[in-house]
Amino acid sequence: MGAFVEADPKRATCAVIVTYHPDPAELPEVIARIAPQAHRVFIIDNASPPAHLQQALPAPLPDGVDVIRSATNDGLGRAYNRGAQLARQAGCRFVLLMDQDSVVAPDLVARLVDAHAQLKADARVGAVGAAFIDAHTGHPAPFVRIGFPLNRKIPAPERGCVECDFLISSGSLIELDVLDAVGGMDEALFIDNVDLEWSFRARASGYRLFGVGDARMTHRIGHTVRRLPLGLGDVVVHAPVRLYYMMRNRVLLYGRPQTPRVWIAQDLPRLALKLARLSLFVQPRRRNFRAMVSGLLDGLRGRSGPCTRIL
Structure with missing residues (x-):
């Protein structure tokens, strides 16, 4: 990648972390890694027991980190949509979606914003997403192009970007103007396949999705x-x-x-x-x-x- 096109990736980006019974041994590191990289961090909690959430949160919270508690579990889609609205109110250009177990590299936001700027010169960019290591296996997860009878799995490159047909929500950087054009996450799905449905809708609207090889994080799939x-x-x-x-x-x-x-x-x-x-x-x-x-x-x-x- 070349020099950053966005003058201030941090100022342009708001991170949204959705939590539900988060791991007290894990969440503080998730927050500590992303807080220095984002203008604001909104933790949208889906009705975790108050004592459990309090135990999982670092004390004190880093500057710019706010916790929004929901009285009921409203699902992943609604939480991300709520976070996107808060990002708009904060004056950010991008929202970075995150799960409670995603630990990002120190330069993840800068890498994603830089890739977005360079790709946008030649493409209608729907979202750019991080490459991740599966925390269970230690293996890098590929990006995917849909095919028949099998999907084509593309290893994340050391550098550069690959076009893909969908991105997992965690580690995805989306321009808020694109969310306005495509629409937000489908709240009726509640949790699983929310990211898949949005990816399909974005591509049907003429936007393209890209995995960014040098924007990295660890992430857990399943228990x-x-x-x-x-x-x-x-x-x-x-x-x-x-x-x-x-x-x-x-x-x-x-x-x-x-x-x-x-x-x-x-x-x-x-x-x-x-x-x-x-x-x-x-x-x-x-x-x-x-x-x-x-x-x-x-x-x-x-x-x-x-x-x-x-x-």
């Missing part, structure tokens, strides 16, 4: 990674309620006009494989199966929003 028997590989383990949302929301995306048909074609076998593997080999097997089937049925019924029943 744990488990090795399956019979040489069936590794599987990311999630709680049953998350499996419900994963299944429900992918079915909801199948019916969205902005969703690429090729993604649907290659996701259907993955849906079946996920259902089989997590029902047969990962505890609690019966609860996993019930949660996933419940999600599939609710997706077919067109139900969205928070799941209000016990799974």
